[in-house]
Amino acid sequence: MxxxxxxxxxxxxxxxxxxxxxxxxxxxxxxxxxxxxxxxxxxxxxxxxxxxxxxxxxxxxxxxxxxxxxxxxxxxxxxxxxxxxxxxxxxxxxxxxxxxxxxxxxxxxxxxxxxxxxxxxxNTLEIAVPKGNPGKITGLKDFADKSKKIALCAVQVPCGAAADKVFKATGITPQPDSLEQDVKAALTKVGLGEVDAALVYKTDVLSAKDKVEGIEFPEASKAVNxxxxxxxxxxxxxxxxxxxxxxxxxxxxxxxxxxxxxxxx
Amino acid sequence: MLLLPALIGLAFLLVPLIGLLAKAPWSTLPAKLHSADVWQALRLSLVCATSATALCLVLGVPLAWLLARGGLPGRSLIRAFVTVPLVLPPVVGGVALLLVLGRRGLVGQYLDSWFGISLPFTTAGVIVAEAFVAMPFLVISVEGALRAADPRYEEAAATLGAGRWTTFRRVTLPSIAPGIVAGTVLCWARALGEFGATITFAGNFPGRTTTMPLAVYLALETDPDVAVVLSLVLLLVSVVVLASLRERWISGLQ
Incomplete structure (x- = not known):
């Protein structure tokens, strides 16, 4: 069983x-x-x-x-x-x-x-949270909250570079728990509920819409891919x-x- | 007759290494090695691989003993299950670990709510992932050694009044020591190079879960030269450790 x-x-x-x-x-x-x-x-x-x-x-x-x-x-x-x-x-x-x-x-x-x-x-970035948003994420500022589990893409890969640009532009210092090797890995962690939020592309949120929810944020325009x-x-x-x-x-x-x-x- | 294929086999294993050496940026190597991240990742790799191997020894040797001597029903089925981590792509192994030990996993949710323990994204998580992938190497080697060992010595010890534990410790273990050493070496090497399960289960964060293979992978995205340098460091360290340890253990035992 x-x-x-x-x-x-x-x-x-x-x-x-x-x-x-x-x-x-x-x-x-x-x-x-x-x-x-x-x-x-x-x-x-x-x-x-x-x-x-x-x-x-x-x-x-x-x-x-x-x-x-x-x-x-x-x-x-x-x-x-x-x-x-x-x-x-x-x-x-x-x-x-x-x-x-x-x-x-x-x-x-x-x-x-x-x-x-x-x-x-x-493609623009979007905040991905597990269905139901258990971490009560409201916006980009939550990424600086140490008590939240956060996944970002590693800065060496495109989604990570874009996220880095957004955080630099907004002056927010993120507190990630993991720097994932690609955007799908970050998305998987959200889908499994292992993290409260991740920054992924809008298209990724749509592709997994039965598992994750997307939260748009205005600062995303700072890093359009x-x-x-x-x-x-x-x-x-x-x-x-x-x-x-x-x-x-x-x-x-x-x-x-x-x-x-x-x-x- | 055997020499030619043997040499081809050796060359097959060595040529990729030569490729790495030939591509290595020797002139800028010291500069690239000087970054703190390299040593941090290397230290973490060694600590995690060694801890994972210790965990595998504690759990794997008894498991091998059970498989070889336990007389269990359905033993071949259990043996097949032991090899599952060998067959499973490591990334899938990592996902499976998340499903069981993750924050919302079958077991992990209770670890989290009762004890406040959450394994993903921690160094302990790296050790768990590496042990999961590496343990079969140890179990299979030790089981093979146990089955090759003559059980009559154990029976003799038992007739002389030795208990089960004493027999295992004083008779069985010394007789299968080379098998244990071989298994430990394989297990440690596999744990050291482990990538897929680690990055899936434990994520990637410098100083906490970024082991050398993860650092190599990410370096490959931006600066392949650094990736080559990191790989060489990892190779060199593992060769030195394995060559020296193996020599010492085996000569000390015989």
Whole structure:
């Protein structure tokens, strides 16, 4: 009995983690059939398109990939989701990528052979608290309260750098109990109720909305994270790369992204 | 006939190390080593790995004895459960620990409300996470040694009037000492390098839960050179400790 409870709980966590990766946003139903006629006029888009995208884009880009394939029969979009810095490293080491979508301009700058990057979305920080807000968190100032359990991202990763910027701008000295290695780890700690609050992205709160609640705070505007996307000069499938970037920047792409909580750049 | 694969095997294990050495920023190494964080993380790593190993010895040797000598029903099933932490990805192990020992965990909620003990985000939490992942190495080695040891010596001791505890302490333990040493070494090394369960269960806070592997991982995000330096320090320390200890223990025992 004990073990069964533990297993069930484990499954819940797995589901929570998955929710972060593959959220089936309602915009998923954006009619692919209607778009196929319009984009079939664009010539020479076929074959496999390798998209390297930041981990925080996992849910939305998986959806966009499916929609793109439906709109362009004969294409296959494959994804490599990971931290932006790791992806930039892989691309510079010669990984066969067609498109790179980064969670931070800095990682895009690190990539040498690329087309002109376009900022396609932005993401703002939000306070994530466990359902019911047991720690009675009201705003950013609670992060300076030693009696509250707080998780932040480590300053070495983008969400931590953004949090650092916010705290510097507001003069609040946070008292974190843990500096997590990425935003999903921070979110997991909130979902399990191990911490009273964490600073994560708005999109992360939405992706786990059955487990966590989000509290917006005005100071978030001090650290808006821009996401650039670019085709790569050494792309094995240059035409496909351009078509996919165009699709992300199209109204249909924007709809999927905004449903997941991303803002316009 | 065996030499060639043996040499290939050795090279396979050593080449990544050579890669680290070749990539190491030797000229700036002293400067990078001079930051206090390195020594703090190294100290914490050694303290936690050693404490975790001690915990594993206290709990693991009796468990191995039970598996080898206890005559339990369903022994092979229990043995399979002992190896669960080996099979489980460490991050999942960390989540499982949170579910049991976390603030809202099955056991953790009572620890918290009755005794005010909360293991996540503490050094004790690091030790628990490392012990969870490392204990199978000790149990399996010691069990193997116990099964290879001749039980007739124990029986002889018993017929001469030695109690169960005296037999275990004076006859069984000395005869399986090399197995215990090997298991301890494996266990300590695994605990020292432990990353996934630690960062998931105990989080990451400098001086409290940031062990060397965590520091290496985060350094990799910003300054890969520092990550290489930290890895080399960790490797050097572990090689020195293991080589010297093992020599002393084994020669002292025989």
């Amino acid at each position: 004990f073990r069964r409870t533990a297993l069930a709980a484990l499954a819940t966590v797995a589901a929570l983690t998955m929710a972060g990766c593959g959220d089936d946003s309602p915009a998923a139903s954006s009619s692919p059939s209607s778009s196929s006629s319009s984009s079939s006029s664009t010539p020479a888009v076929s074959g496999t398109i390798a998209v390297f995208a930041a981990a925080s884009l996992t849910g939305t880009f998986t959806q966009l990939g499916k929609d793109f394939e439906a709109a362009n029969p004969g294409t296959k979009v494959t994804f490599n989701f990971a931290g932006s810095s790791a992806l930039a490293k892989q691309i510079n080491e010669g990984a066969p990528a067609d498109v790179f979508a980064s969670a931070a301009p800095k990682n895009m700058d690190d990539v040498k052979d690329k087309g002109t990057p376009t900022n396609f979305v932005s 821009e996401y650039p996307i670019a085709t790569l000069t050494k792309a094995p499938n240059a035409a496909g790369a351009q078509a996919f970037v165009d699709y992300v920047l199209s109204d249909k792409g924007k709809a999927v992204l905004s449903t997941a909580g991303f803002s316009a750049p």
